[in-house]
Amino acid sequence: xxxxxxxxxxxxxxxxxxxxxxxxxxxxxxxxxxxxxxxxxxxxxxxxxxxxxxxxxxxxxxxxxxxxxxxxxxxxxxxxxxxxxxxxxxxxxxxxxxxxxxxxxxxxxxxxxxxxxxxxxxxxxxxxxxxxxxxxxxxxxxxxxxxxxxxxxxxxxx
Amino acid sequence: xxxxxxxxxxxxxxxxxxxxxxxxxxxxxxxxxxxxxxxxxxxxxxxxxxxxxxxxxxxxxxxxxxxxxxxxxxxxxxxxxxxxxxxxxxxxxxxxxxxxxxxxxxxxxxxxxxxxxxxxxxxxxxxxxxxxxxxxxxxxxxxxxxxxxxxxxxxxxxxxxxxxxxxxxxxxxxxxxxxxxxxxxxxxxxxxxxxxxxxxxxxxxxxxxxxxxxxxxxxxxxxxxxxxxxxxxxxxxxxxxxxxxxxxxxxxxxxxxxxxxxxxxxxxxxxxxxxxxxxxxxxxxxxxxxxxxxxxxxxxxxxxxxxxxxxxxxxxxxxxxxxxxxxxxxxxxxxxxxxxxxxxxxxxxxxxxxxxxxxxxxxxxxxxxxxxxxxxxxxxxxxxxxxxxxxxxxxxxxxxxxxxxxxxxxxxxxxxxxxxxxxxxxxxxxxxxxxxxxxxxxxxxxxxxx
Numbered sequence: 279x280x281x282x283x284x285x286x287x288x289x290x291x292x293x294x295x296x297x298x299x300x301x302x303x304x305x306x307x308x309x310x311x312x313x314x315x316x317x318x319x320x321x322x323x324x325x326x327x328x329x330x331x332x333x334x335x336x337x338x339x340x341x342x343x344x345x346x347x348x349x350x351x352x353x354x355x356x357x358x359x360x361x362x363x364x365x366x367x368x369x370x371x372x373x374x375x376x377x378x379x380x381x382x383x384x385x386x387x388x389x390x391x392x393x394x395x396x397x398x399x400x401x402x403x404x405x406x407x408x409x410x411x412x413x414x415x416x417x418x419x420x421x422x423x424x425x426x427x428x429x430x431x432x433x434x435x436x
Numbered sequence: 437x438x439x440x441x442x443x444x445x446x447x448x449x450x451x452x453x454x455x456x457x458x459x460x461x462x463x464x465x466x467x468x469x470x471x472x473x474x475x476x477x478x479x480x481x482x483x484x485x486x487x488x489x490x491x492x493x494x495x496x497x498x499x500x501x502x503x504x505x506x507x508x509x510x511x512x513x514x515x516x517x518x519x520x521x522x523x524x525x526x527x528x529x530x531x532x533x534x535x536x537x538x539x540x541x542x543x544x545x546x547x548x549x550x551x552x553x554x555x556x557x558x559x560x561x562x563x564x565x566x567x568x569x570x571x572x573x574x575x576x577x578x579x580x581x582x583x584x585x586x587x588x589x590x591x592x593x594x595x596x597x598x599x600x601x602x603x604x605x606x607x608x609x610x611x612x613x614x615x616x617x618x619x620x621x622x623x624x625x626x627x628x629x630x631x632x633x634x635x636x637x638x639x640x641x642x643x644x645x646x647x648x649x650x651x652x653x654x655x656x657x658x659x660x661x662x663x664x665x666x667x668x669x670x671x672x673x674x675x676x677x678x679x680x681x682x683x684x685x686x687x688x689x690x691x692x693x694x695x696x697x698x699x700x701x702x703x704x705x706x707x708x709x710x711x712x713x714x715x716x717x718x719x720x721x722x723x724x725x726x727x728x729x730x731x732x733x734x735x736x737x738x739x740x741x742x743x744x745x746x747x748x749x750x751x752x753x754x755x756x757x758x759x760x761x762x763x764x765x766x767x768x769x770x771x772x773x774x775x776x777x778x779x780x781x782x783x784x785x786x787x788x789x790x791x792x793x794x795x796x797x798x799x800x801x802x803x804x805x806x807x808x809x810x811x812x813x814x815x816x817x818x819x820x821x822x823x824x825x826x827x828x829x830x831x832x833x834x835x836x837x838x839x840x841x842x843x844x845x846x847x848x849x850x851x852x853x854x855x856x857x858x859x860x861x862x863x864x865x866x867x868x869x870x871x872x873x874x875x876x877x878x879x880x881x882x883x884x885x886x
Contacts, residue, residue, distance in 0.1 A: 332795075
């Protein structure tokens with residue numbers, strides 16, 4: 279089983295990965311903007327991931343055998359690929375919307391929100407796209423942040 | 437008079453004890469199943485009956501059973517979900533308290549169908565006195581040869597264990613229940629793998645509601661096709677409804693899903709109308725986590741048809757103008773009740789019961805509670821209502837388990853149908869502290885656009 283290769287299409291880029299690979303690891307093979315951000319997932323730690331929900335992706339085609347799309351967004355770090363699966367990450371409005379929502383929830387009750395926003399955005403950008411990290415300016419937020427400003431900032435980098 | 441299957445004998449004196457239960461025709465289904473049927477036939481009967489899960493989602497039970505993986509040499513388990521913690525739902529308590537042997541009889545037949553030799557009842561910790569009732573019933577069944585090794589000489593072994601929960605709502609979710617049963621913290625697992633493949637102790641497991649398992653008894657006694665004749669369409673059989681709120685006669689009723697909502701609320705056979713001569717304002721038809729409906733949408737669907745008490749009719753119109761059958765917790769609000777306060781109470785419940793595992797639910801439920809408290813206390817802004825809508829939209833569907841959805845739906849429905857009441861709380865903050873918004877147009881007859 280393990281030497282079997284599965285074809286996965288993520289954001290219209292097709293890649294071949296061994297069976298049992300997660301969507302996130304397949305996307306990391308492609309790299310670039312296609313990689314979903316992941317915060318609670320650590321590849322070397324068995325059973326990690328699935329909790330922070332920043333890595334949600336839309337599966338628009340389940341597999342070659344069962345082409346039905348998955349009704350809900352799935353956590354890419356815990357979903358294994360199937361042969362012929364089609365995944366939408368940055369090409370799906372729904373995913374970007376959900377991800378911005380999740381990021382907002384994560385920032386919500388953080389005590390040092392200003393520092394955290396900068397760090398979180400840089401973490402997300404680093405994991406999602408190496409080249410994008412360069413674009414992130416070292417932002418200094420004012421002490422009191424409006425929800426809109428935080429949201430605008432998040433939306434502009436996800 | 438509606439037909440009763442589950443609660444038919446519930447008020448026979450001492451039906452709680454084995455002797456009376458057996459005399460009234462108990463354990464016939466076990467005799468029938470073990471002696472004249474094989475496990476696949478039992479599953480086939482349940483499939484034919486069209487029985488749907490009574491815990492809330494309404495998934496066909498027979499189909500759920502047939503999904504159970506059956507690898508060689510691996511034990512299979514049946515777990516009965518008696519962790520009934522949904523506000524407004526108390527039908528399983530009634531069933532277990534009055535006729536515990538019905539549940540045990542259903543469990544033996546279901547275990548036989550699934551090939552499970554050890555079955556569990558996971559009961560919520562607050563039902564401490566029911567644990568004793570069940571333990572005693574199991575002991576009686578064991579003494580009379582209905583449990584243990586080689587039941588009634590059929591060669592089938594089955595034993596039932598009662599496990600108490602510690603009072604967490606989230607343990608009613610099937611994977612969290614399995615985690616809790618294994619002795620861990622009740623955090624829902626990420627699916628797949630589904631419990632039917634990898635459940636309790638990594639073995640195939642079926643988790644069913646108490647009422648679902650109890651309904652297996654009349655199905656086997658009368659045959660699946662006979663059972664399917666009761667009710668309408670895909671809503672077959674009878675359903676227990678636990679009615680509460682501002683009603684003349686709150687309580688547990690068994691309905692056959694052919695009556696209308698209006699009849700259920702106002703007829704003397706059932707709830708007997710709204711208490712103290714008030715008028716109906718709103719109702720949650722299926723336990724706290726399903727959308728609330730104003731009176732006009734509750735009695736008639738958006739198309740102008742009479743709304744019936746069954747799965748299809750209650751969910752007619754989707755979430756925009758409909759609701760869900762859910763677990764059957766029928767909560768009625770009269771004209772004196774405040775929807776904002778009511779929604780706040782539910783939001784507080786879900787904030788308290790969120791397991792804190794995944795971000796949207798952990799953070800979002802608390803945020804919604806704070807905003808609703810602010811609105812309720814008269815310090816809200818009109819932007820808070822839009823913010824609430826935004827939050828619930830971002831929670832729904834993005835969480836690991838359905839608790840996030842369950843927390844988002846009541847808030848969404850309250851804003852969708854009662855927005856003017858929320859706005860009134862913002863504009864008339866001082867007045868909102870002393871008097872309620874009242875009925876407004878919620879009880880007016882629905883204008884059907886053709």
